[in-house]
Amino acid sequence: MRFVRESGLYPDVSVPQVYAWNTIFESPAGAPYVLMDFIKGKAFDLAARHDSGWYRGLRAVPESQQVALVKAMARLKASLSKPVPFTEIGSLVVDSSGTFSVGPLMAIHGESLGGPYKSVEDMWHESHEECLLGGIEECCDRTEESFLSFERFTPHDLMDRYQKLSALIPHFKIPEPYTPLVLHHPDLALRNIFFDEESLLSDDPKVACVIDWSGAQILPLMLASCFPLDMMTTPICQDPAEGAWYSVPYDSTYFGDPDENEAAAKRIRCEIRLFYLRGLFGAHYGQQIVKLHQDSDLPRATVYLDAQYYLKFHEVMMGGFHGWIIHRRWISETYWRLQMMPTGNSASGERLVIGPDVYRSTIEPAVVDLGLLEESRSCPGGYARG
Numbered sequence: 366m367r368f369v370r371e372s373g374l375y376p377d378v379s380v381p382q383v384y385a386w387n388t389i390f391e392s393p394a395g396a397p398y399v400l401m402d403f404i405k406g407k408a409f410d411l412a413a414r415h416d417s418g419w420y421r422g423l424r425a426v427p428e429s430q431q432v433a434l435v436k437a438m439a440r441l442k443a444s445l446s447k448p449v450p451f452t453e454i455g456s457l458v459v460d461s462s463g464t465f466s467v468g469p470l471m472a473i474h475g476e477s478l479g480g481p482y483k484s485v486e487d488m489w490h491e492s493h494e495e496c497l498l499g500g501i502e503e504c505c506d507r508t509e510e511s512f513l514s515f516e517r518f519t520p521h522d523l524m525d526r527y528q529k530l531s532a533l534i535p536h537f538k539i540p541e542p543y544t545p546l547v548l549h550h551p552d553l554a555l556r557n558i559f560f561d562e563e564s565l566l567s568d569d570p571k572v573a574c575v576i577d578w579s580g581a582q583i584l585p586l587m588l589a590s591c592f593p594l595d596m597m598t599t600p601i602c603q604d605p606a607e608g609a610w611y612s613v614p615y616d617s618t619y620f621g622d623p624d625e626n627e628a629a630a631k632r633i634r635c636e637i638r639l640f641y642l643r644g645l646f647g648a649h650y651g652q653q654i655v656k657l658h659q660d661s662d663l664p665r666a667t668v669y670l671d672a673q674y675y676l677k678f679h680e681v682m683m684g685g686f687h688g689w690i691i692h693r694r695w696i697s698e699t700y701w702r703l704q705m706m707p708t709g710n711s712a713s714g715e716r717l718v719i720g721p722d723v724y725r726s727t728i729e730p731a732v733v734d735l736g737l738l739e740e741s742r743s744c745p746g747g748y749a750r751g
Contacts, residue, residue: 406559
């Protein structure tokens with residue numbers, strides 16, 4: 366939080382002054398604590414409309430207020446998109462003199478992800494090898510009872526995914542417009558944003574302060590372009606699990622069954638509404654980077670459209686061996702899609718990896734069974750076609 370307050374880069378982002386803190390239970394207070402300024406404002410966290418805990422944050426806000434809050438979060442995200450004066454990927458550290466620098470990349474729960482890294486490719490390659498070593502150890506120690514939990518993920522599958530992901534790294538080179546390093550708040554959600562109460566009923570609610578910067582990272586703009594957590598959605602049915610991502614929302618094409626119960630119908634309506642609100646968020650973000658930073662670059666204005674595939678790849682590369690199991694179909698199909706129809710172009714004309722948010726084969730009968738391509742590699746006549 367000190368960097369946000371002291372750097373001068375974020376005049377539109379307020380954070381409280383921290384006077385003391387401790388992260389262990391053996392502290393003088395008997396628990397982890399942060400002693401900071403009192404900031405008057407309102408956050409949205411409680412389930413306001415329904416008894417179910419699922420309706421929290423933006424979902425619990427009356428629909429009449431949602432658009433204004435989405436625009437406020439887009440403006441906040443645009444404020445944080447100003448390039449930082451660092452050249453490495455990682456997390457911020459400060460020395461005894463108060464000088465900030467980039468240290469190892471830290472996850473939100475305090476786990477070190479290595480680094481600092483000079484490039485995205487270096488970060489992915491190092492994490493990829495760590496995932497392989499962890500996977501080898503786990504496969505070698507696997508017992509008969511734990512075999513089923515791996516869903517028949519064999520040593521052959523492990524090495525197949527390792528080699529495919531290694532081959533994909535050069536294809537996910539981030540185009541230049543999206544490479545500036547920016548500050549990423551990994552837990553940006555309404556529960557961590559306090560609004561000025563007097564402005565809340567207006568069309569332009571004012572952010573009073575932003576808290577909970579634990580795990581803040583320095584990342585390329587492309588990898589920092591995640592929607593606020595309140596705007597994320599996952600499949601209503603978690604089967605298969607591969608449809609659920611931490612960094613990318615699930616855009617459902619399901620409009621519901623008239624015979625479904627009232628609770629299910631309300632949830633489906635909420636999910637569909639969030640899809641449109643995400644479009645509003647992305648468009649307003651593009652408007653705000655022009656207003657705040659005089660940045661009229663077309664690719665950066667549409668980064669929330671272009672980032673989805675890169676965010677998924679980043680999640681797979683940094684998420685550990687079990688992510689290879691959960692998203693093994695995505696890995697395989699991405700590999701084959703890039704062979705068949707390699708890339709699109711960004712607005713700047715640079716190479717851009719594109720693809721569907723959710724592969725159709727995971728939710729309805731496949732139009733083309735790309736899995737057949739793997740089986741046909743050794744067959745005369747080349748690749749199979751649908």
